[in-house]
Amino acid sequence: MFKWVMAAALAAGTMTGGWAARAAEYHEAPALAALVAQGKLPPVAKRLPDHPEVVKPVDQVGKYGGALRSAIRGDSDHNAILKMVGPQGLTRWAPDYSHPVPNLAESWEMSPDATTYTFHLRPGAKWSDGAPFTADDITFVVNYLFNDKQFFAAPPSQYVVAGKPIRAEKVDEYTVKLIAAAPYLRLPEVLATPLGQHPTLYAMHYCKQFTPKYNPDLPKLLAATHQPDWPTLFRQKCGDIEIPARWANPEKPTMDPWIIQTPYTGGASQVIMRRNPYFWQVDTAGNQLPYIDRLDLKVISDVQAIVLAAIGGQLDLQVRHINTINNKPVLAQHAAQGGYSLEELTPTDSSAMALWFNQSTTNTKTRPWLTSKDFRVALSLGIDRNEINEIVFLGQGRPWQIGPLPGDKFYDKRLGTQYTDYDPAKANAMLDKLGLNKRDGNGFRLTPSGEKLFLTVDCMVVDTAAIDTMELIKKQWAKIGIDLGINTMERSLYYERGQNATYDIGTYAVPGGRNPTLDPRALVAIHTLDSRQSIPWVKWYTTGGKQGEEPSPGMKERMKLWDEWKQSADPAKADALFRQVLSLAADGFEVVGTVSAVTTYGVRSNKLGNVPPSMPNAWDYPNPAPTLPQQYYFK
Amino acid sequence: MGRFIFRRLLGMGPFLLLVSISVFMLIKLTPGDFVQNYAAALAASGETVDDAMLAAMRQRYGLDQPLIVQYWDWISGVVRGDFGYSFQWQQPVVNLIGERMGLTLVLSVSTLLFTWAVALPIGVYSAVRRYSFGDYFFTLLGFIGLAVPGFLLGLVLMYVGVSVFHSDVGGLFSPPFIDAPWSLARVRDLMAHLWIPMVILGTSGAASLIRIMRANLLDQLHQPYVDTARAKGLSEFTLLVRYPIRVALNPFVSTIGWVLPNLVSGSVILSIVLNLPTAGPLLLQALLGQDQYLAGAFLLLMCTLTVVGTLLSDILLALLDPRIRFQ
Numbered sequence: 001m002f003k004w005v006m007a008a009a010l011a012a013g014t015m016t017g018g019w020a021a022r023a024a025e026y027h028e029a030p031a032l033a034a035l036v037a038q039g040k041l042p043p044v045a046k047r048l049p050d051h052p053e054v055v056k057p058v059d060q061v062g063k064y065g066g067a068l069r070s071a072i073r074g075d076s077d078h079n080a081i082l083k084m085v086g087p088q089g090l091t092r093w094a095p096d097y098s099h100p101v102p103n104l105a106e107s108w109e110m111s112p113d114a115t116t117y118t119f120h121l122r123p124g125a126k127w128s129d130g131a132p133f134t135a136d137d138i139t140f141v142v143n144y145l146f147n148d149k150q151f152f153a154a155p156p157s158q159y160v161v162a163g164k165p166i167r168a169e170k171v172d173e174y175t176v177k178l179i180a181a182a183p184y185l186r187l188p189e190v191l192a193t194p195l196g197q198h199p200t201l202y203a204m205h206y207c208k209q210f211t212p213k214y215n216p217d218l219p220k221l222l223a224a225t226h227q228p229d230w231p232t233l234f235r236q237k238c239g240d241i242e243i244p245a246r247w248a249n250p251e252k253p254t255m256d257p258w259i260i261q262t263p264y265t266g267g268a269s270q271v272i273m274r275r276n277p278y279f280w281q282v283d284t285a286g287n288q289l290p291y292i293d294r295l296d297l298k299v300i301s302d303v304q305a306i307v308l309a310a311i312g313g314q315l316d317l318q319v320r321h322i323n324t325i326n327n328k329p330v331l332a333q334h335a336a337q338g339g340y341s342l343e344e345l346t347p348t349d350s351s352a353m354a355l356w357f358n359q360s361t362t363n364t365k366t367r368p369w370l371t372s373k374d375f376r377v378a379l380s381l382g383i384d385r386n387e388i389n390e391i392v393f394l395g396q397g398r399p400w401q402i403g404p405l406p407g408d409k410f411y412d413k414r415l416g417t418q419y420t421d422y423d424p425a426k427a428n429a430m431l432d433k434l435g436l437n438k439r440d441g442n443g444f445r446l447t448p449s450g451e452k453l454f455l456t457v458d459c460m461v462v463d464t465a466a467i468d469t470m471e472l473i474k475k476q477w478a479k480i481g482i483d484l485g486i487n488t489m490e491r492s493l494y495y496e497r498g499q500n501a502t503y504d505i506g507t508y509a510v511p512g513g514r515n516p517t518l519d520p521r522a523l524v525a526i527h528t529l530d531s532r533q534s535i536p537w538v539k540w541y542t543t544g545g546k547q548g549e550e551p552s553p554g555m556k557e558r559m560k561l562w563d564e565w566k567q568s569a570d571p572a573k574a575d576a577l578f579r580q581v582l583s584l585a586a587d588g589f590e591v592v593g594t595v596s597a598v599t600t601y602g603v604r605s606n607k608l609g610n611v612p613p614s615m616p617n618a619w620d621y622p623n624p625a626p627t628l629p630q631q632y633y634f635k
Numbered sequence: 636m637g638r639f640i641f642r643r644l645l646g647m648g649p650f651l652l653l654v655s656i657s658v659f660m661l662i663k664l665t666p667g668d669f670v671q672n673y674a675a676a677l678a679a680s681g682e683t684v685d686d687a688m689l690a691a692m693r694q695r696y697g698l699d700q701p702l703i704v705q706y707w708d709w710i711s712g713v714v715r716g717d718f719g720y721s722f723q724w725q726q727p728v729v730n731l732i733g734e735r736m737g738l739t740l741v742l743s744v745s746t747l748l749f750t751w752a753v754a755l756p757i758g759v760y761s762a763v764r765r766y767s768f769g770d771y772f773f774t775l776l777g778f779i780g781l782a783v784p785g786f787l788l789g790l791v792l793m794y795v796g797v798s799v800f801h802s803d804v805g806g807l808f809s810p811p812f813i814d815a816p817w818s819l820a821r822v823r824d825l826m827a828h829l830w831i832p833m834v835i836l837g838t839s840g841a842a843s844l845i846r847i848m849r850a851n852l853l854d855q856l857h858q859p860y861v862d863t864a865r866a867k868g869l870s871e872f873t874l875l876v877r878y879p880i881r882v883a884l885n886p887f888v889s890t891i892g893w894v895l896p897n898l899v900s901g902s903v904i905l906s907i908v909l910n911l912p913t914a915g916p917l918l919l920q921a922l923l924g925q926d927q928y929l930a931g932a933f934l935l936l937m938c939t940l941t942v943v944g945t946l947l948s949d950i951l952l953a954l955l956d957p958r959i960r961f962q
Contacts, residue, residue: 075920076676076723153691226727232695236725245725262814266724266929267734269806269912270813296810301907301916304790305805312797337798492667492925495675529674 025286026052029064029293032277041277042130044288049124051106052288053281055631058610061285062633067294068608069316071309072264072271074301078244079194079622080320081264081271084295085256086625087197087241090119091188093626097348097514097616100192104133104200104255104280114183114569121174126278127203127253135168135176140204142168142178144213151231156198158190162567168199183569186517193518193620195241202238203253210234247271255280257290257630271297281630290630307331310603313338317632319345319602319624323617325394325465328601335603343604345617347597350402350416350513352393353469354522354593355379355457356506356532360549365447366455366504369434371552373589378430380419380592382480383473389595392468400596402522403582405513410578415586420593427480436481445481456485457505460494466507469594498535506532513597517565517578518620523585524558525551533590554588609635636953643946654938655713655931659706662927662934668698669722669925696722709928713935719928723921728932731917738807739913741825742832742902749837750844751887757841758848759880762856773845780842788835789908796831805910807832832909836902847886855879881955888951895944 028036028044035041072080086092092103102108105119125133146155146165155165162182169177178187178199190196208214210233215221218230227233239246247264258273273295281289300306307322309315311334322331323345331342357370369375385399403415431437436445436453445453459466467488474484489497497503508530511519521527525537534555539548541559551559561581568574604611610632615623667675670692693699697708712719718728761770796802803809812824855861856879864874903915914933921930953959 074916075924153688156688229695232725243725244723248725265734266721266726266731266917267912269808269910270810272814298806298810300805300910302805302910305793305908305910308790308793308797312801314797314803491675492665492672495671496666499671 026282027285027287029275029288031293032275032288035277047126047130047278048282048288049122049126049280051122051124053102053106053122054284055281055289055628056284057631058612058627060609061283061287062291062610062631064287064291064293064633066292066634067296068292068629068632069296069298069314070318071300071306071315071321072297073303073306073321074268074299076244078247078264079242079619081247081273081297082194082241083320083622083625084297084629085254085258085273086629087194087622088255089191089193089197089200091192091196093192093621095612095615095627097618097621097626100188103192108188110188112569114185115180117178117187118171119176119178121176122280123174125255125280127205127255128259128276128278129203129206129253130278131203131205131253132173133200133203133255134173135170137202137204138176138178138199139168139170140208141199141202142166144211145202146198150229151234156195158193158195159198182567184566185568185571185574186566189515189518194622197241200255201241206251206253207234207238210237257281258295261294269299271295271299273297279630281628283631289628291633292629310340311338313340313605315340315603316605316608317343317602317611317624317629319343319615319617323600323602325396325598325600328394331601331603338603339607340603340605341613343602343611344614345600345602345623346614347405347599348514348616348618348621349509349511349597350405350516350522351400351510351593352397352595352597353388353466353507354402354510354591355473356508356522356591358501358503358505358532359534359552359590360501360536361504362500362502363504365451366453369436369447369453370455370504372434374430374434376589376592377419378427378434378480379477379482380589381421381423381427381430382477382482383592383594384422384476385420385594386422387476388469388472391472392465393595393598396598397595399594401593402510402591403512403585404516405596408514408516410516410575410582412579412582412586415582418586418589424476424480431480431482439481442483443478443481444483452483454483454485455504456487457507458494458497458503459486459488459507460491461488462491463507470507473594495529498529498532501534501536503532508532509597510591510593514616514618515620516582520562520581522591523581524562525555526559526562552588554584555590558584558588607635609633636950640946640950643949647942647946650942651935651939652710655710655935656706658931658934658938659709659927660702662922662925662930663702663705665925667925668693669696669927670698672925673722709931713932718932721921721926721929723924723926723929728929731929732914732932732936735912735914735917738911739915742807742829742836742911742913745829746833746836746840749833750840753837753841754844754848755887758845759852759875761845761849762852763875765853777842777845780838783838785835785839785902785905786908788838789832789905792831792835793909805908807911832902832905832911835905835909844887844890848883851883851886852879855882885952885956888955889948891951892941892944892948895940895947 026044026048032041036043070084089103090105091100094101104121104125106122108117108119110117121133121135127133145151146159159166161180161184164181166178166180169179171177180187210230212218212230222230222233225233227236235243236245237249238252239249244264247260250260250263254276257276257279259276261274262268262270262272264271275290275293279289283289300309303321306318307327307330310318310322311330335341357376359371361367361370389395389397389399399420401416401418401420403412404410431445435448438446440446440452447453457470459470467486470486474486477484498506510522512522521531525531525534526541528538528542531538534549534551536549537551537555540550558581561577565574565577565581568577600617612627615627617623670689674689697705709719721728721731724731757773761773764770793805807828808824812821815821861874861879864878903919906913906915907919918930918933921933
């Protein structure tokens with residue numbers, strides 16, 4: 001039929017092999033078998049769906065048992081838990097992050113106009129309390145919660161197409177249609193990301209008791225629990241995608257491989273998750289997953305202490321917090337002693353550090369220069385990227401601007417490599433030609449009105465790579481007569497200055513080295529907080545021109561193409577539109593990159609099997625979840 | 636005495652009110668608010684947040700109200716014993732603070748006892764045997780203790796612990812005991828872990844107290860009353876304990892006043908490094924995340940404890956030293 005279905009079917013084929021398990025051949029963990037023998041749990045064949053997903057283990061069929069130790073931090077590190085158990089959405093990412101594959105939906109079809117998707121759920125799949133998972137759970141969220149103004153003042157943007165939220169239509173118990181107001185080619189990809197989990201996040205039979213629509217006694221419940229309103233109570237009990245409360249209620253049914261035993265609360269010093277007896281995947285030998293009994297997630301606030309725990313061999317898998325480039329030597333050095341191997345985390349970002357020239361700065365003295373492309377080109381030629389790469393990134397990257405990395409289907413050579421040569425002579429000549437040909441006693445350039453041209457750059461205190469890089473660039477730019485001040489500040493101030501457009505240059509990594517369509521913030525000014533080439537342009541875009549500042553013609557063209565791309569029904573045409581965006585972004589050149597994103601490293605215990613030696617590291621691909629930790633096992 | 640205490644207690648009310656105002660102002664002075672911080676945290680993981688969604692959150696948490704209204708909502712709740720809600724954890728502030736205060740109390744009191752147990756005898760010894768080998772030895776040790784920052788000592792000890800003894804990284808319990816109910820075995824486990832932070836936290840305190848004790852005692856040892864007592868034939872030990880040490884003890888008692896607020900704010904960095912489930916790290920998180928009611932409750936608690944602690948040490952001082960009068 002269509003490319004998506006083909007890809008999905010193909011991927012399902014490679015993932016599952018051709019093996020079909022018969023009910024009698026299912027096996028389960030010894031602890032669960034004991035509960036079945038005592039009559040406290042139905043037999044495994046009754047707990048699994050009629051056709052459980054058959055997962056082909058990475059290396060071999062594993063064995064049951066063990067507790068996987070990992071570390072999370074104390075301050076709002078809820079996503080660390082999410083990344084271990086995975087966002088169990090209708091779809092998930094293929095392990096290589098190339099395309100979405102079936103997950104809670106065993107298959108799906110797209111209508112020719114790309115507006116309607118029919119998802120086929122797994123008959124007999126159950127929530128972690130044994131209640132069936134059906135189309136009603138999806139319509140509950142999509143048709144009720146998305147449209148409730150109290151619960152979502154505005155439905156999350158990933159489910160809004162052409163100004164309207166998607167809606168759901170129940171075909172039968174196990175078939176549901178998601179219908180968008182306009183073509184939405186990206187939907188299966190969006191559903192595979194952590195933010196696309198909403199349709200399968202809430203178990204209706206449990207969560208409906210916290211809603212006014214389904215519970216007439218709600219006022220009593222609110223009074224008894226001392227909650228101000230029902231959305232607060234609902235989120236406290238059933239969670240939401242990115243709040244810690246999601247992992248604070250052991251009663252809440254989920255579809256995850258492990259469920260909460262010791263919750264993640266403000267005072268928690270560890271979070272323990274135990275296996276979900278109703279988990280809906282089996283391996284090729286018919287063993288119900290997960291293999292590993294428990295996740296022991298220790299709360300450690302200090303990153304250095306996590307590194308210490310890792311090199312002491314106290315963490316079986318740690319890919320978060322310790323994966324900075326400067327930790328690599330110490331992790332490598334202690335590998336033998338700690339009994340672990342390095343887990344390679346391939347980057348999905350584009351540029352490890354970039355300079356976002358504020359096109360709408362409120363600083364009238366620097367604004368004419370920052371908005372001049374020739375000025376930005378000259379400054380880019382004045383950056384010695386090899387020196388930055390050697391000193392800050394230990395030689396692991398290469399000189400790079402922005403945009404998809406080589407190997408991605410959208411790779412655009414000009415966008416990635418233009419103006420990356422170090423050429424101070426040419427930079428000086430260009431700056432002279434722009435009218436900055438007079439200099440003061442220290443050799444810094446003066447504007448035609450005789451004032452010294454002084455640029456400032458904003459860096460977050462936590463972003464040490466940005467600060468180190470800017471220190472080098474400050475020296476390099478002094479050679480072309482540009483005086484730079486480095487402002488380091490706390491995150492909240494950095495974001496406040498972003499909103500007020502009071503900075504000259506912002507610093508941040510650039511996403512989009514792989515699957516650039518998921519986050520094009522550096523290419524098109526659409527990210528309300530982080531499109532630092534101009535937040536007023538973003539406001540102009542999101543309010544339809546009512547607020548903010550009118551963007552440059554090139555950016556307006558990109559915004560138009562981006563809107564067309566979003567609503568395109570033809571994949572080939574969509575790709576062509578996005579290539580135009582990339583090419584126009586290369587012309588615009590508002591964001592100047594330094595060095596390409598570098599591979600970083602986590603640790604993996606040598607006793608842990610079925611972990612691929614390398615995995616992409618991203619938020620949209622919430623590693624390690626898409627590599628299926630439920631099929632990891634202890635050798 | 637009774638009147639003194641009564642007057643002090645009476646003065647505490649208005650003082651704490653002023654404190655609560657400045658605490659609230661200080662929290663609100665930082666740029667942005669909780670919602671902006673939340674949005675920034677989401678942005679760091681790649682999400683675009685709708686402005687309408689943020690506005691709705693501000694409204695739900697009352698962050699769009701004028702400062703004075705927000706303050707009134709907070710303080711009127713506090714007076715009734717309702718400290719508000721932590722935005723970050725979606726939990727009442729009282730529960731969050733209560734969870735952590737018990738262990739913090741244990742740690743602080745044991746640290747104090749350790750500090751005194753070390754500083755008192757060494758201080759006396761150094762003063763009495765001035766310029767002896769022992770004096771020099773302890774002086775050197777004391778200066779090292781003062782100079783080494785606690786968190787560094789913590790990291791070094793932890794490194795040794797992990798790489799040599801394969802002990803756990805930080806924490807006050809071994810994993811099986813973390814969430815276990817209280818039992819004799821759990822207390823033993825706590826004791827096995829408690830000494831590391833106790834020693835680290837106590838080191839710099841003990842070092843400075845040794846110096847103070849030594850200096851104070853030296854002042855006293857050459858006073859005429861000491862010579863008089865000695866001339867009258869009092870034994871050296873009785874003399875020392877009964878008169879000069881009693882006077883020199885004043886600084887020890889004064890420090891009791893600082894111990895109580897230290898329950899909350901002391902050793903924040905060390906607690907983070909050593910991963911102790913005490914109040915400090917939670918306070919720091921609340922401040923960084925601008926979780927205003929949680930942070931406000933902590934700061935208010937600290938100020939109250941300072942006031943109470945000062946009162947306590949004043950009373951103790953008066954009992955100990957007859958030269959101090961209430962007027």
